[in-house]
Amino acid sequence: MSFLTRINYMRYAKQMLGFCVVTVILSLVAVGVLGLNTGIDFTGGDLLDIQFTGQVTSSQVEQAAEGILGTVPQVQQVEAIGDNADQVTEFLIRTPEMSPEVRTQFMNAMEEISSITVVSETNVSATISRELTMNALLALGIAVLLQVIYIWFRFELKFGVTAVVALVHDVIITLGVMSLLQIQLNSTFVAAILTVLGYSMNDTIVVFDRIRENLHKRKKGEDLEELATRSIQEVITRSLYTGVSVIMVLIALLIWGGATLQDFTATLLIGTIAGTYSSVCVATTLWLFWAKADEGKKREKVARKPARA
Amino acid sequence: MRASWKRNTSWGSALTLLLVIVVLVAIGVLAVWGPESIRLKSNVTLGLDLSGGVNMVLQAKGPVDDATMDAAVEVLERRVNPLAVGEPVIQREGDDRIIIQIAGLDDPDAAREMVGRTAKLQFVDEAGNVVLEGSDVGKAGIATQNGVNYVVTLELKGEGPDKFAKATAANQGKRIYIMLDEEVISAPTVRETITGGQAQITGDFTAEEAQQLAQLINGGALPVELEVIENRLVSATLGEESLTQSLYAALVGMAAVILFLLILYRVPGLMAAIALTLYGYLTIGFLVAVNATFSLPSIAGLLLSVGMAVDANVIIFERIKEELRNGKGLRSGIQAGFSRAYAAVIDSNLTTVIAGVILWFFGTGPVKGFALTMIVGVLLSMFTAITVTRWLINLCVSTGWFGKNLFGIKEVAQ
Numbered sequence: 134m135s136f137l138t139r140i141n142y143m144r145y146a147k148q149m150l151g152f153c154v155v156t157v158i159l160s161l162v163a164v165g166v167l168g169l170n171t172g173i174d175f176t177g178g179d180l181l182d183i184q185f186t187g188q189v190t191s192s193q194v195e196q197a198a199e200g201i202l203g204t205v206p207q208v209q210q211v212e213a214i215g216d217n218a219d220q221v222t223e224f225l226i227r228t229p230e231m232s233p234e235v236r237t238q239f240m241n242a243m244e245e246i247s248s249i250t251v252v253s254e255t256n257v258s259a260t261i262s263r264e265l266t267m268n269a270l271l272a273l274g275i276a277v278l279l280q281v282i283y284i285w286f287r288f289e290l291k292f293g294v295t296a297v298v299a300l301v302h303d304v305i306i307t308l309g310v311m312s313l314l315q316i317q318l319n320s321t322f323v324a325a326i327l328t329v330l331g332y333s334m335n336d337t338i339v340v341f342d343r344i345r346e347n348l349h350k351r352k353k354g355e356d357l358e359e360l361a362t363r364s365i366q367e368v369i370t371r372s373l374y375t376g377v378s379v380i381m382v383l384i385a386l387l388i389w390g391g392a393t394l395q396d397f398t399a400t401l402l403i404g405t406i407a408g409t410y411s412s413v414c415v416a417t418t419l420w421l422f423w424a425k426a427d428e429g430k431k432r433e434k435v436a437r438k439p440a441r442a
Numbered sequence: 443m444r445a446s447w448k449r450n451t452s453w454g455s456a457l458t459l460l461l462v463i464v465v466l467v468a469i470g471v472l473a474v475w476g477p478e479s480i481r482l483k484s485n486v487t488l489g490l491d492l493s494g495g496v497n498m499v500l501q502a503k504g505p506v507d508d509a510t511m512d513a514a515v516e517v518l519e520r521r522v523n524p525l526a527v528g529e530p531v532i533q534r535e536g537d538d539r540i541i542i543q544i545a546g547l548d549d550p551d552a553a554r555e556m557v558g559r560t561a562k563l564q565f566v567d568e569a570g571n572v573v574l575e576g577s578d579v580g581k582a583g584i585a586t587q588n589g590v591n592y593v594v595t596l597e598l599k600g601e602g603p604d605k606f607a608k609a610t611a612a613n614q615g616k617r618i619y620i621m622l623d624e625e626v627i628s629a630p631t632v633r634e635t636i637t638g639g640q641a642q643i644t645g646d647f648t649a650e651e652a653q654q655l656a657q658l659i660n661g662g663a664l665p666v667e668l669e670v671i672e673n674r675l676v677s678a679t680l681g682e683e684s685l686t687q688s689l690y691a692a693l694v695g696m697a698a699v700i701l702f703l704l705i706l707y708r709v710p711g712l713m714a715a716i717a718l719t720l721y722g723y724l725t726i727g728f729l730v731a732v733n734a735t736f737s738l739p740s741i742a743g744l745l746l747s748v749g750m751a752v753d754a755n756v757i758i759f760e761r762i763k764e765e766l767r768n769g770k771g772l773r774s775g776i777q778a779g780f781s782r783a784y785a786a787v788i789d790s791n792l793t794t795v796i797a798g799v800i801l802w803f804f805g806t807g808p809v810k811g812f813a814l815t816m817i818v819g820v821l822l823s824m825f826t827a828i829t830v831t832r833w834l835i836n837l838c839v840s841t842g843w844f845g846k847n848l849f850g851i852k853e854v855a856q
Contacts, residue, residue, distance in 0.1 A: 182680070215679040233554065233670075240551075251550045252680050258671040261499065272804035276797045283796060287789055321739055324809045327801050328746060328816070331794035335750070338793060339757060342786040371753075371760045374706060378699045378756075379749035385695035386745065391687030393491065393680075394738055401746075 137369045142413060143362040146421055149414040157302055160309020167312045172319035172396075175266055177259035179228045179236070182252040184213060184221040189246055194224055197242045201235065202228060211392065214252070223252065230258060269323040273304075276327055280334055288345055291423050296337045299408075299416035303333045306407040307400060317396045325400035332379065333408025336372060337416045343368045344420070357428065361421045365413055376409040455840035462834070466719050473723075485730050488545075489737025489811065492685045494678030495545040496553045500668040502538040513577065513665045515540055521556045540668065550675050557668060563659055565609065565641075566619045573609035573618065574641075575665075578602030582659035584652040587644065592652035594643040596659070603639030611635040627655070688741045695745055696722075699752055707759055709848055713834040714755040714827075721751050721826040725819050739812035747819025750791060754827030757790075758783040759849065766851040772839060775846070780832050791824050 142149075173180050185194075191208045198206045206228040213223040231239060243249050277297055284293035304326060311318065343364040351360060383405060386398045473482040490497050502511065511534055522530050522544060531543040547553055565574035580599035587593050598606055609618065613632045620628040620643050628645040647655070676684075700718065703711035725744060729736070762779030770778060798820065801813035838844060846852070 214683045250677070251548075251675065252677050254550050254673065254675040256670065256673040258669075260501065261672045268804045272800050275804075276800040279796050279800065280793050283793060320809065321812075324739060324801060324805065324812045327797045328743075331797035331816075332746075332749075334793040334797070335753070335790035338790040339786050342789060346782075346785075367764070368760075371756050374702075374756045374760075375749070375753040378702050378752045379746070381698045381702065382695035382745050382749055385698060386688075386691045386742065389687055389691040389694055390742075391684050391691075393684050394688065394691075394742060397739070397742065401742075 137373065138366045140366070141362055142365045143358045143418070143421055146358070146418040150418045153302060153411065153414050156309070157305050160305050160312070163309045163312045167315070169308065169312050170315045170317045172317045173227065173255060173257045173262070174320040175262050175318060177257050177262040178230050179257075180253075180255045181226045181228070182211070182223065182254070183226060183243060184215070184223045184250040184252055185243075185247045186221055186249075187247050189222040189224075191224060193246055194226065194243070197246055198226065198228065198239065201239045201242050202231075204229070221250070230256070265320060265323075272323060272327065273330075276330060280330070284334075284338070284341075288341060291420055291427075292341045292345075295416045295419040295423065296334060296341065298419055299337055299411040300330050300333055302411050302415045303329055303404055303407045306411075307404040310403045311400060314399075316399050319396060321397040322400055325397050326404065328401060329404030329408055332405055333411060336375070336409055337412040339368055339371065340365060340412050340417055341420070344417070357421060357424050361417055365417060369413075372409060372412065376405070379405055452840070452842040455837045456843075459834070459837050459841070462716060466716065466723070469723060470719070482726070482730070487733060487735045488681075488685070489735045489740070490543060490545060490674070490681070491676050491738050492681050492688075492736065493545050494548060494676050494681035495543065496547045496550075497672075497674045498542040498553065498557065498670055499535070499672035500540045500542065500557060501671045502540075503667040503669055506538050506666050510665045511538065511540070514668065517664050518542060518557070522553075539671075546678065547675075548677050553675075554670065554673070557670060562622070562664060562667065564621045565606075566621055567609065567613050568616050568619075573613075574598070574602060574605055576659070577665055578605060579659060582656040584649070584656050585642075591644065592647040592649050593645075594647070594652050594656050594659070596641040596643065598639040598641060603637065606639070606641060607635055607637045622655070622659075684738055688738055692741060692745055696748065699748060703752065703755070706756075708850070709838055709844065710759055710762075710835055713838060714752070714759070714831055716834060717755070717826045717830040718748065718751055720830055721819075721823050722748070724822050724826070725815070728818055728822070729815060734814055735811055737811045739809060740815040743812040743815035744819055747816055747823055750794060750820050751823030751827055754783075754787045754791070754823060755831060757786050758827065758831065763849050763851060766846050766849055772844070772846050772848065775849075776832075776835060776839065780828070784828070787824060787828065791820050794820050 191210050194208045195205050198208070206226055208227075209225045211223050211225050213219075213221050215221075228239070240249075277300060280300075281293040281297050284296055307326065307329060310316075344361060347360050347364050380402065383398055383402045386394060387402060390398055472480060475481075478484055502514070515532055515534060518540065519530075519532050522532060522542060530545070531541065533541055535541050542553070542557070544553060563576035563579060564572050567573050578598055578600060579602065580597040582597075583595045585593055585595050610632050614635075615632065617629045617631050619626050620630075628643045630642075630644055643655070696718075700715045703714050703718075705711070707714065722744075725747070729740075734740070758780055761783040762776055765775040765778045765782070766772070795817055798813045798817040802810055802817065805813055838848065
C-alpha cells in the first residue's frame, strides 16, 4: 500500500475534479433519460409477493391480472422461499392502487390460476407516498444544513461548503448508478442516502481534520498544494482500510442478507464508494482551489499596501 | 528488584487480558445457548418484518375529534384481539390516523375485513335526522319472532334508551330506518313509544344472517369511517427467512471485519476486535433494555455502526504508527496517537449522529429503528474505540512482551 502514500495527489487536482464533473453530468443524463425506478412507497400502489402451487408462468399471471385491472401489471418471478419452495412458483406483482373490491377480484383471479399463498403484501396509498417524498426531501435538506453549520463551527466555511458539494456529488452519483442499474427506490432509500451522507461526511472530515492540523503547523512558504497532498498521503491508508471494511460488511449483506435488504444495501454500497473517493476528488480539490484563490487575493493586498504607504 | 517487579506486572496484565476475553466469550455463549430467561432470542422484540405480521395505517375520512378517534381505537381493539397471537398494537398517530400492528397474522384478508367492515349503525327518521347511533347500542343478540322470523335484538345503553324513547314518541306511525354502513337493512313503522331500552331489527333474516348482523354490531360500530392508507403484510415464512439471512450476513460481515483487523494490526487488531465485541454487547444490551424493536433496517444500522467503530480504531492505530515512526517511544507514541486522533474521531462521528437524529425525527417505523441503532451504535462505538481499546492496548504494553513491533514498527536504535 505504500505507493499510495507517495502519489502526488494534488498535481492531478484538475483531472480528478474533471472526472467527477463528467460522472455527475453522466449521472444526471442517466436519471433524465432512463428515469428512476421508484417503488410503490413513492408512487403509491400495491406490491404482492405470491406463491402459486405448481408451475405457473408469468404470462399466466399477467393475463389473469389484466382481466381485472385492464392494464398489464409488472410481474417478476423470484426464487421461492420456505419449506416447500420446490413445489411452488413465486412472483412479485406490482399493481396500481386497488380499491378493496378490485383487490378481492384480483385475489380471486389469482386463486383461479392455482391455489396461492401470500408471502408479503404492501399497499401504499397516494397520500402516504406524497408524505414520504416530502419528508424525505425535508430530512435531506435539514441534515445537510446542520452538517454545514457543524463544520463551519468546527473548521471554517470553506471546509463546510466544499464538504457539502462532495455530498451533493455522492447523492447524484448514487441516483445515477441506481438509474443505470434500475435499482428500486423505496422507503429505506431515504435511510440509505442519509447514511451515505453521514459516512461521506465522516470520510471528508478525516481528510479535512488533517489539513486543518497541517495548516496550524504550516512552515512559512509551504505551498498549499503540497500541504493538501501531504495531508492526503497521511490519511489515505486509513481511508482505504475503513472503506474496505465498510464495503466488506455491505457486500456480506448484499450476498447473504436476503432479497428484502438488497435495494437498501446496493444503494449504500454505491453511495459509500462515491463517498470515499469524493473526499479527495471533490472536497479536497475544491477546497484547494478556493484556498489558493483566497491566498492569492491576500497576497495582492499585502503587495499593494506598502505601495500605498 | 526491578526485574521481579516487571515480571509481576507482566503476569498481572496478561491475566487481566485473559480474563476479559474469557468473560466476553462467556457472555456470548450464555446469550446464545444459555438458560431460556437470559437468552438473547427470548428477550428481543422482533419487528414485523422479521416475525411476520400485519402493519396497517388507517385514516379517518372527514374531520374528527379526539374522542371519536379514541373510541375508534377501542372498537378496533375489540375486533383485533381475537385475531392476534401476541399483543397487538393499536394506537393513534397524529390527529386522524390509527396504526395497527398484529404480529404473527398471516392471512392478508382477515385483518382487512376486520377494519374494512365499518359497521356504522344508524337509526334515521323519515326527515333524515339521525336519532340513534352505534355508540348508543350496547349488545346485540338474536331472537325469533313467532318462532319463524329471526330478528336482531338491541340493548341500548347510556343515552340510548332515552333517545330511542323520544324518537319513537315523535315518530308515531312513521318509519324509522335502521341503516348499516349507509344501507337500509330494516324500516319498521313505529307503533308505540319504546321506553325499555330494547330495540329490534326485523327483516327477512335467516338464523345465520341474523347472527352475522348481531356479531357485526357487537364487534362495535366504528364511530368514523376508516380508510387503509398503508398496509404491509409479511408472512411468517418470509420473516423467518429474513431473520436467518440477516443474522448470517451480520456474522459473515463481523467475521470479515475482525479478520481484516487482525491481518492489518495483529495484536492491536485483536484488542480492537475485543473492544468491538464489547461494543456489540453494549449496543444490543442497550437496545434490549429500552425495549427497542429489532427490524431488518435496525440490524443493518447495527452493522454500519460497526463500520464506524472500526474506522475509529483505524484512525487511532494509523496515528500511533505515525508517531512511532517519527521516533516516539512505545508508551508516549500510544498516548500521542490517541489524543491526536480524538478530534478526527469525534468530528467524523458527530456528523453521522446528526444525520441519524434527523432520520429519527422524520422517519417512521423501521426507518426510526434504523436511526436509533445507528445513533446508539455510533456513540457507543466512540466510547469503546477510545476508552476500551486504549485500556486494552495499555494492558498489552504492561505485559512487557512487546516493543514498538506491537504496531509493526521496527525498533531503531537512537
